[in-house]
Amino acid sequence: MSGPLLELEDIHVAYGKVEAVRGINLKLDEGRITTVIGANGAGKTTLLSAAAGLLPWRGRAQYQGRDLARMSAEDRVERGFCLVPEQRALFGDMPVLDNLLLGAYVRRRDKTFVRKSLESVFEQFPRLAERRAQEAQTLSGGERQMLAIGRALMSQPRLLLLDEPSLGLAPTIVRDVLTRVRGLRDQGVSILLVEQNARAALDVADHAYVMDTGEFVLEGPASDLATDPRVIATYLGGSSD
Amino acid sequence: MTWDIMLILLVDGLSTGAIYLLAGLGFVLVFSVTRVIFIPSGDIAAFAALTLAAFQSRMIPGSIWLVAGMAVLACLAECTTLLRNGAARQVPRAIFFYAVLPLIPCGVGLAIASHDVPEALRIATTIGLILPMGVLIDRLTLRPLADASTLILFIVAIAVHFLIAGIGLIAFGPEGVRTTPILDGMVPLPGDILIPAQQVLMMVVALLLSLVFYLFFGRSITGKALRATASNRVGARLMGIRPERAAAAAYLIASALAAVVGILIAPITTMYYDSGFMIGLKASVGAIIGGMASYPITAIGSVFIGILESWASFVASDYKEIIIFSVVIPVLIWRSFAVHRDSDEEIEELA
Ligand SMILES: Nc1ncnc2c1ncn2[C@@H]1O[C@H](COP(=O)(O)OP(=O)(O)OP(=O)(O)O)[C@@H](O)[C@H]1O
Ligand SMILES: [Mg+2]
Numbered sequence: 001m002s003g004p005l006l007e008l009e010d011i012h013v014a015y016g017k018v019e020a021v022r023g024i025n026l027k028l029d030e031g032r033i034t035t036v037i038g039a040n041g042a043g044k045t046t047l048l049s050a051a052a053g054l055l056p057w058r059g060r061a062q063y064q065g066r067d068l069a070r071m072s073a074e075d076r077v078e079r080g081f082c083l084v085p086e087q088r089a090l091f092g093d094m095p096v097l098d099n100l101l102l103g104a105y106v107r108r109r110d111k112t113f114v115r116k117s118l119e120s121v122f123e124q125f126p127r128l129a130e131r132r133a134q135e136a137q138t139l140s141g142g143e144r145q146m147l148a149i150g151r152a153l154m155s156q157p158r159l160l161l162l163d164e165p166s167l168g169l170a171p172t173i174v175r176d177v178l179t180r181v182r183g184l185r186d187q188g189v190s191i192l193l194v195e196q197n198a199r200a201a202l203d204v205a206d207h208a209y210v211m212d213t214g215e216f217v218l219e220g221p222a223s224d225l226a227t228d229p230r231v232i233a234t235y236l237g238g239s240s241d
Numbered sequence: 242m243t244w245d246i247m248l249i250l251l252v253d254g255l256s257t258g259a260i261y262l263l264a265g266l267g268f269v270l271v272f273s274v275t276r277v278i279f280i281p282s283g284d285i286a287a288f289a290a291l292t293l294a295a296f297q298s299r300m301i302p303g304s305i306w307l308v309a310g311m312a313v314l315a316c317l318a319e320c321t322t323l324l325r326n327g328a329a330r331q332v333p334r335a336i337f338f339y340a341v342l343p344l345i346p347c348g349v350g351l352a353i354a355s356h357d358v359p360e361a362l363r364i365a366t367t368i369g370l371i372l373p374m375g376v377l378i379d380r381l382t383l384r385p386l387a388d389a390s391t392l393i394l395f396i397v398a399i400a401v402h403f404l405i406a407g408i409g410l411i412a413f414g415p416e417g418v419r420t421t422p423i424l425d426g427m428v429p430l431p432g433d434i435l436i437p438a439q440q441v442l443m444m445v446v447a448l449l450l451s452l453v454f455y456l457f458f459g460r461s462i463t464g465k466a467l468r469a470t471a472s473n474r475v476g477a478r479l480m481g482i483r484p485e486r487a488a489a490a491a492y493l494i495a496s497a498l499a500a501v502v503g504i505l506i507a508p509i510t511t512m513y514y515d516s517g518f519m520i521g522l523k524a525s526v527g528a529i530i531g532g533m534a535s536y537p538i539t540a541i542g543s544v545f546i547g548i549l550e551s552w553a554s555f556v557a558s559d560y561k562e563i564i565i566f567s568v569v570i571p572v573l574i575w576r577s578f579a580v581h582r583d584s585d586e587e588i589e590e591l592a
Contacts, residue, residue, distance in 0.1 A: 054475065070327060077481035089476030091469045101462065102469050106481035108462045155481070 003065060005030045005159055005190050006051070006081075011059035013043070013050040020046040021057070022214040028159070029207070033181065033191045035222060037198040037235055038211030044194040045086050047211070048161050051192075052076060052083035063159070078106045080158035084165065088148040092137030096128055099136050099147055103154030114154075121150040124180065141168045145177065153184070160184065161192045166200065178204040198235040202226040210235065248434055250551045256440035258547020259447030263502050264524030265531065265543040266454055267495030271375075272533040273471035274484075274491040276391045277383055280398045282375065282499045283521020284405045289371045289503025290512040291409070292350075294418035296363040301354040303412025304370050305347045311377040312347075316340035318380060339380065343373035360423070364504060371500035375492030378405065384485070402518060409514035417516075422508035443505045450501065451540060458536075467491060523550070523565060530572050542572075 006028040013021035020043045028034045036044050050057040053073030061068035063081055071079075091099050100121060104114045122129035125146045131139065136147060145165060152160060162181065166174040178200050185191055195201035201222075202208055208225045210218035218225060225231050264282060271279040288304050295302035316339035323331050346369030353366060382401045386394060424438035458464040470477040470487040478484060502520065506512070523546055530542025546565060553561035 052479065054478070072483075073478045074481045074483045077479065083479055085475065085479065087475075089473045089479060091472040091476060093472050094465070094468060098465050098469075102465055102477075102480050102482070105462065105466055151480070 004028055005064060006192070007060075007062045008051065009060040011047070011050065011057055011061060013046050013055055013057045015046075020214055021050065024059075024211075024214075024216055026209060026216070028190060028192055030190050031185065031188060032206040033185050033193055033204060033222075034207045034209070035193040035195060035201040035205035036209045036211050036216075037195055037201055039235075040196075041213075042211040043214040044211055045163055048083060048163050048192070048194055049085070052081070052085075052161060054083075054085075077155065077157075080155070081161075082152045082155065082157035082159070083161040084148045084152045084163060086163040086167065088144055090136040090144060090147060090151070093135060095133050095135055096139070096147055097132040099151050100128070100132075100154050103151035106155050113156075117154045117156060121153055124153075124183075125150050142170075142173055145169060149177075149180075157189060159190045159192070161194075163194045164196055165193070166195065166197055174200055198231070199226075202231075202236075245432065245434055246555070248430065248432065249436070250555055251548065252430075252436045252440060254548030254551035255544065256443040256547070257550055258544035259443045260502050260506055260520070261524040261527045261543035261546050262447050262540050263450060263498045263505075264520060265527035265539045266451070266536060267498040268525055268528035269531055269533055269536055269539050270467070271491045271495045272528070274467055275379075275383070275387070275394075275488045277379075277394045278391075278398055278525065278533070279375070279492075279495060280402045280518070280521050280525070281378055281405050282495050283517030283519070283524070284402055284409060284515075285371055285374045285496055285499040285517065286503035286506070286520055287512050287514065287517030288374065288409060288413070289367055289500040290420065290507035290516075291413045291418055291503075291514065292370055293363060293367045293504055293507060294420045294512070295413070296350075296354060296367065297420055299355050299357075301351065302367075302370070303409075303414075304374075305350045307408060307412050308343050308370055308373060308377070309347045311381060312340050312343035312373065315377045315380040339377075343377065346370045346372070364423070367504060368497065368500045371503070372493060372496050375496035375499070376489050379488065379492050384488075387484075387488075402521075406515045406518065413514045415514065417511040417513045418507065419511050420504070420507040423504075437509070439505075439508050446501060446505060450498070454536070463490070519562075526565065526569055526572070529569060529576070532576055 004027040006026070008024055008026040011021055011024040012019055024047060036047065038044050046055065049055045051061065053068070053071065053076050063076065064079065091102065100118060101114065104117050107113050127143055128146055128150050131143065136144065139147060149165060165181065166177050169177060174197055181191060181193060182204050193201055193205060202225055205222040208220065208222040209216045210225065210231060218228065218231065264286065267282050268279060271277055292302040292304045316336055319335040319339050320332050323329065323335055346366055349366050350370055353362060378401060383394065383397060386397060422439040424442045426438045427435035428438050428441050429435055458468055466477065466482045467487050467490060469480065470482055470484055474484060477487070503512070506520070524543060527543030527546050528539050530545070531539030546568070549568065550561055550565055553564040557564065
């Protein structure tokens with residue numbers, strides 16, 4: 001397909017009268033990791049929720065060349081557009097296995113597909129296989145993260161939006177999660193990654209946007225932004241040497 | 242109280258409890274998926290009884306016009322919404338589900354009403370007519386308020402009950418009915434006690450349907466999708482589970498349960514157009530005991546209410562309603578402690 005997989009133009013999202021996202025333009029190319037970094041409250045989660053169809057928004061948005069304004073959140077999922085939200089939104093009172101099976105809900109009629117997906121998720125996250133009968137709400141923070149990502153992978157999405165997949169994880173596990181994200185990209189999944197941990201995100205991403213109070217203030221190849229003095233000063237928490 | 246009387250009261254209580262159990266499962270299901278305490282399900286049960294009674298006396302039941310009218314209105318409402326949202330492509334689907342499907346049992350009902358047909362066909366047609374009621378009532382009254390608070394939804398559900406009961410008076414008239422029992426005769430129990438076969442049927446049906454319910458929610462992916470919607474609505478949407486369809490499925494199942502309730506209870510209780518309210522209210526006590534969330538506890542609660550009712554009508558018939566509803570107060574107190582504990586845990590979890 002020609003053109004970007006996801007294209008957002010002049011997107012505005014408001015909570016009541018307060019605009020949390022103000023005129024965002026974003027192009028996301030197929031098979032790449034695009035990241036959005038920014039401080040707390042910059043509007044990253046708001047942007048992802050709106051893109052996934054959970055919040056009303058204004059502007060123009062296309063996914064696979066289709067107008068997103070005419071697609072519900074559920075329509076997007078059917079077309080391989082999946083969000084792992086910041087809150088994870090697991091089915092806490094249901095076992096891990098059911099959470100995963102529901103991840104493939106849109107492909108439920110294809111039993112072989114569901115079985116293969118499940119095998120591949122269990123292969124990537126052996127911990128989930130061990131805990132398949134455990135209720136999701138009793139998992140540890142890291143396991144929950146794995147379940148949220150694993151559940152989204154069950155439908156074998158084309159575009160995965162990840163809202164802070166490393167939230168609350170130990171630094172070594174953060175690396176691990178982000179390595180997996182890169183692995184997903186190598187399998188052909190396009191990824192929009194929102195991260196608090198800017199250094200790690202820029203390491204793993206191909207392209208990056210920097211968000212500040214509802215607007216994108218910088219954009220460029222991730223490797224360029226990682227060495228940009230403004231980014232270093234504000235987000236990489238370092239003296240720009 | 243002699244042993245015999247106790248046994249009879251127990252059987253009586255269990256069969257009443259079976260009715261509350263079926264209705265209670267519907268309450269919990271609809272509430273957990275939509276946050277609506279669906280009081281009108283009692284009216285739907287009463288309409289099932291009145292419909293079957295009409296068929297048995299070779300009359301055209303008022304529910305045919307009721308369902309047909311609601312189907313047309315709901316279809317119009319749905320199509321208007323779709324067109325306004327620029328989703329014209331979904332209009333045929335809406336017409337099929339909101340108008341064509343509900344009109345099929347109406348047609349069958351008209352065809353069989355004045356004929357001598359097997360009882361099974363009458364029962365099947367009655368269930369077919371009752372099935373769409375929950376979905377249609379929801380579409381016409383509650384769906385536009387889907388985002389309102391639980392309290393608003395509850396108040397509207399009560400208002401809807403009065404509206405529906407009023408329409409029931411027009412559709413069915415003020416006369417009470419009793420249907421002929423599905424099973425005649427008595428079943429002997431040890432100790433020379435005879436119990437009506439209809440009561441045995443009530444218990445057996447409740448057990449079987451509970452089992453089906455259990456298997457559906459435990460095993461099938463559709464059942465799990467409903468539980469998922471109840472568990473985390475946003476999470477369910479992100480899996481592609483449409484909340485409107487989950488709600489429709491919940492209302493469909495609850496209506497089916499209400500239909501069974503009405504059909505089972507009509508041979509042993511005289512049913513009027515407004516008899517459903519009390520049944521619904523008492524069944525909701527069982528569901529409240531289950532915290533509107535737990536099916537097993539609702540089941541136990543409903544059976545308890547049934548036994549309490551039969552015991553109360555024996556020792557203090559005039560006070561039986563008071564006794565039953567008095568149970569609600571300690572239950573609510575106990576529940577509110579439980580809920581506080583739960584929400585504390587939730588807050589800790591978020592922090
Ligand atoms: N439901 C809401 N109602 C009102 N304001 C909101 C709501 N959700 C978020 N906001 C506000 O919108 C702004 C952007 O929030 P958002 O969650 O998108 O930030 P974020 O970039 O994801 O931050 P973080 O890195 O902390 O997750 C914040 O100022 C926040 O307070
Ligand atoms: Mg956020």
